[in-house]
Amino acid sequence: MSQPPRALESILKGLGADPYLSEVILGDLAEEYTERVTFDGRVEARRWYIGEALRSVPHLLRSAMTRLRVGDVPRLIGNSLFAWLTLLPVGLTLYAIVAGVLRVLAIEWPIPPTPQNTGFVALAMVAMPISGLVGGYIAAWRNARAPLIGALAFGVVLTSINLIAGLIVPSPLTFGLRFVALAMFNVAAIVGGVIRATRRPALATSYSRS
Amino acid sequence: MELTVLLAVARLGDDAYGLAVRRDVSARTGRDYSIGAVYTTLQRLEDKGLVRSRATDPLPVRGGRSRRQFKLTANGTRAMREAERMAASVWAGIPSTIRLEQA
Numbered sequence: 639m640s641q642p643p644r645a646l647e648s649i650l651k652g653l654g655a656d657p658y659l660s661e662v663i664l665g666d667l668a669e670e671y672t673e674r675v676t677f678d679g680r681v682e683a684r685r686w687y688i689g690e691a692l693r694s695v696p697h698l699l700r701s702a703m704t705r706l707r708v709g710d711v712p713r714l715i716g717n718s719l720f721a722w723l724t725l726l727p728v729g730l731t732l733y734a735i736v737a738g739v740l741r742v743l744a745i746e747w748p749i750p751p752t753p754q755n756t757g758f759v760a761l762a763m764v765a766m767p768i769s770g771l772v773g774g775y776i777a778a779w780r781n782a783r784a785p786l787i788g789a790l791a792f793g794v795v796l797t798s799i800n801l802i803a804g805l806i807v808p809s810p811l812t813f814g815l816r817f818v819a820l821a822m823f824n825v826a827a828i829v830g831g832v833i834r835a836t837r838r839p840a841l842a843t844s845y846s847r848s
Numbered sequence: 849m850e851l852t853v854l855l856a857v858a859r860l861g862d863d864a865y866g867l868a869v870r871r872d873v874s875a876r877t878g879r880d881y882s883i884g885a886v887y888t889t890l891q892r893l894e895d896k897g898l899v900r901s902r903a904t905d906p907l908p909v910r911g912g913r914s915r916r917q918f919k920l921t922a923n924g925t926r927a928m929r930e931a932e933r934m935a936a937s938v939w940a941g942i943p944s945t946i947r948l949e950q951a
Contacts, residue, residue: 642911658916659887665913666867666883672909690883697884 640675642668643684645836646691652835654784655701663694702787714781717788718795721776725769732768736761762811762819770796770823774830789831793824851931852877853889857899857918858928864918865904866890890918898924 647664667690674683745757773796774789781788797820800809809816856872857864870886873879893899900921903914920928939947 647911659891661913662866662887662916663883665907665910665915666870666887668911668913669867669907669909693882694884697882697888700888 640672640680640683642671642687643691646688648836649786649832650691650694650698652778652784652786652831653695653698653702654705654781654787655698656705659701660698663698667691667694702784706787714788714791715795717777717780718773718792720780721773721792722796722799724776725773728772729765729769732765758810759815762815763822766819766823767826770826771830771833774827775834776830777827778831778834785835786828786831789827789834792831793827796827797824849881849885849889850893851928853886854893854898854920854924854928857890857893857924858920862917865915869918893924894918896923897921898927 647668650664651660653660667687670690671683671687674686678686770793773792777788777792778785779788781791800820804816811819852873853869856869856876860868860872866883866887869890870881870883873886874881890899890901894901898921899918901916901918903916906912906914
C-alpha cells in the first residue's frame with residue numbers, strides 16, 4: 639500500500655493541534671492519497687497531498703493556538719530562553735573562529751558595527767539565520783508535544799527581546815536591514831522546528847497536559 | 849458552511865465521515881473545500897450538539913487511523929427543519945420570475 643509523505647505528516651503533527659483533529663485530517667489525507675496513487679499515479683498524488691497538507695495548516699494552527707493555556711506560555715518562554723542560552727556558547731565559538739580566520743587573512747577585526755560596513759552587515763545576515771535555525775531546533779526539541787509551536791515561540795520571544803533591546807541600545811543596522819535580519823531569523827527558526835519535527839515526530843498526546 | 853455540512857451528514861447517513869462529507873459538499877457547491885475546513889465545521893457542529901461522532905476501528909488504508917463517523921442528533925434535525933422553515937419564509941413573496949424553478 640502507498641504511504642503518504644512521512645515528513646509532511648510529521649510537520650502537520652508537529653503543529654500541536656488537537657490530536658482528535660490532526661488524526662482525522664491525517665487519516666483522510668492518507669486515505670485519499672492511496673486512492674489517488676491508484677488512479678492518478680504517485681507523482682500526481684504527491685502533488686495533491688502537498689497542496690492539501692498546506693491547506694490544512696491554518697486549521698491545525700488555529701486548533702493549536704486555541705489549545706494553548708495560560709500555564710503553557712511561561713513554559714514556551716522558558717524553553718525559548720533555554721534555546722537562546724544554549725546558543726550563546728555556540729555563537730561565541732563561531733565568533734572566535736571567524737575572528738581567527740579574519741586575523742589570519744589580515745582583515746580588519748573587530749568589524750565596526752555600522753550599516754555602512756558591508757563586512758558587518760554580511761556577518762549579521764549570516765549569523766541571524768544560523769542562530770534562528772539552531773535555536774528553533776533546540777526549542778522544538780524542548781517542546782515534544784508541539785515542536786513547531788515551540789520553534790514559532792522561540793522566534794517571537796527572541797524578536798521581542800531584540801525589539802525591546804533596540805529601544806535601550808539603538809541597533810547598528812538600519813530599519814530595513816534589521817527587518818530582513820529578523821525575518822530571516824524567524825523563518826530559519828521555523829525551518830529548525832520543521833527539521834526537528836521530521837526527525838522526531840511529535841508525541842501523539844495533546845499539547846496541554848489536561 | 850455549517851448548514852451545508854449538516855445537510856451532507858443527513859444525506860450520507862451511516863457513511864458520513866470527513867472524506868465523504870467533503871466530497872458531497874464540494875460536488876454540490878462546486879467549491880473545493882479543504883479537509884481542514886470540513887473537520888473544523890464538523891467539530892463546531894459537534895460542539896453545538898447538532899451531530900455526534902464515534903471512532904471506527906483503525907483502518908490500514910488510513911495508516912492505522914480510525915475514521916470518525918458522524919450522525920445527526922435530535923437537535924441537529926430540529927436545526928435543519930428550522931433552517932428550512934426560515935429559508936421558505938425569507939423566499940416567500942419573491943416574484944416567480946426570479947425563482948430558479950420558474951426560470
